[in-house]
Amino acid sequence: MPRRQLLLRLQLLSNPMVLCGVRGAVSPLASVVGFGEEDCHKITLALDEAITNVIRHAYGGKLERPIEIQFHKLNGSPATKPGLEIILIDRGTKARPEALKGLPPGELRSGGLGLHFMRQSMDTVVHTRVGSTNRLRMVKFIH
Amino acid sequence: MRGTRSILVQISARHLENTTIFDVTGDIDLANSPAVRKAFLSEIREKKIPRVIVNLQAVKYIDSSGIASLVEGLKASRDLKARFILFGLSKSAREVLQLSRLLKLFEIYENEEQALSAESV
Numbered sequence: 001m002p003r004r005q006l007l008l009r010l011q012l013l014s015n016p017m018v019l020c021g022v023r024g025a026v027s028p029l030a031s032v033v034g035f036g037e038e039d040c041h042k043i044t045l046a047l048d049e050a051i052t053n054v055i056r057h058a059y060g061g062k063l064e065r066p067i068e069i070q071f072h073k074l075n076g077s078p079a080t081k082p083g084l085e086i087i088l089i090d091r092g093t094k095a096r097p098e099a100l101k102g103l104p105p106g107e108l109r110s111g112g113l114g115l116h117f118m119r120q121s122m123d124t125v126v127h128t129r130v131g132s133t134n135r136l137r138m139v140k141f142i143h
Numbered sequence: 144m145r146g147t148r149s150i151l152v153q154i155s156a157r158h159l160e161n162t163t164i165f166d167v168t169g170d171i172d173l174a175n176s177p178a179v180r181k182a183f184l185s186e187i188r189e190k191k192i193p194r195v196i197v198n199l200q201a202v203k204y205i206d207s208s209g210i211a212s213l214v215e216g217l218k219a220s221r222d223l224k225a226r227f228i229l230f231g232l233s234k235s236a237r238e239v240l241q242l243s244r245l246l247k248l249f250e251i252y253e254n255e256e257q258a259l260s261a262e263s264v
Contacts, residue, residue: 016174020151023170023204041235048206052173113207113243120242 004085005073007033014055014065014090019048022069026086033073033084034142042121043084043140049114050088050136057099058092058134066091074139083123083141090134100127151175154182162194164255168201171209179209183216183227193225196258200231210243217249226250230258 008029012018023044030040051067059065068089076082100115118125124139152169163186171179186192195216199205213229220227230252232240240246252258 016172019172019174020170041238045206045239048172052206052208055173111211113210117207117239117242 003075003077003080005075006070007073008069008071010069010071012051012067012069013063014059014067015063016052016055019051022051023048026071029071030084030140034082035084035140039140039142043086046118046121046125046138046140047086047088049117050086050138053114054088054090054092054134057095058090060093074141076142081141081143083139086138088134088136088138091132092134094129095127095134152179154179156182156186159259161192162196162259163190163192164196164198166198166201170204171202171212172204172206173208176208176212180212180215183212184219187216187219187223187225187227191223191225194228195220195225196228196230196255198231198255199229199233199236202236203233205236205239207243210239210245213249214245226263228252228258228261230254 008025010022010025012022026047027040027044030043035043047069051069054067055061070087072085072087074080074083074085115125118138122138122140124137126137128135128137152167152171152175155166157164157166165182165186167179169175183195183197186195197213197216217227228250231254232251237246240249250261252261
């Protein structure tokens with residue numbers, strides 16, 4: 001059995017209207033992989049926030065720009081747990097380093113929560129710039 | 144009663160004496176949080192309603208942009224010495240508010256009766 005298996009690849013356009021469709025797809029997918037209801041909700045929230053960030057920040061609110069999402073099942077091994085890996089690729093502007101630090105929640109402020117939600121919901125959240133693309137890798141393991 | 148409808152969300156307002164109750168139905172995300180925010184701020188800033196109550200019983204999903212709309216409603220209310228009250232949070236909405244660590248900043252009640260009868264805190 002391969003350690004990493006592509007389950008689904010989505011090609012989207014940057015538009016807030018796609019969010020509900022993605023939420024509708026990811027939760028059942030996470031459930032099939034083996035996550036419980038609470039973790040399915042966390043994975044859904046993390047992906048929703050990641051796409052929201054791409055639309056708002058990488059593409060500056062512009063519509064019809066490409067977003068690719070890959071869902072990989074991690075089968076686990078004696079050394080690693082099974083789980084779900086989500087890779088998000090966009091062709092927007094490079095994120096400013098200070099934007100990736102995240103802001104402490106708990107203050108009465110209406111911005112900066114998305115990245116915090118992603119980090120709270122997933123085990124791994126890594127942003128990289130590869131050529132002219134932004135690549136976000138998020139992993140959640142089945143505990 | 145009047146209502147506004149956006150993608151996957153419906154906001155309707157009931158007007159009582161010195162109070163507006165918003166009944167929000169659906170998901171609050173980037174697609175529709177601007178409509179939610181606009182409804183709140185219109186009532187608070189333009190109509191100067193001293194108490195705005197938000198019924199979230201039928202909100203099944205809320206993300207950071209939805210939380211931001213609630214925060215803006217609360218900030219605008221505080222600026223005008225008005226009250227901004229939430230009730231009927233679903234399990235997932237409560238979890239997201241908890242994750243934001245903003246839960247304690249809001250005045251939250253289980254149901255409409257409690258929200259209406261609660262004294263100012």
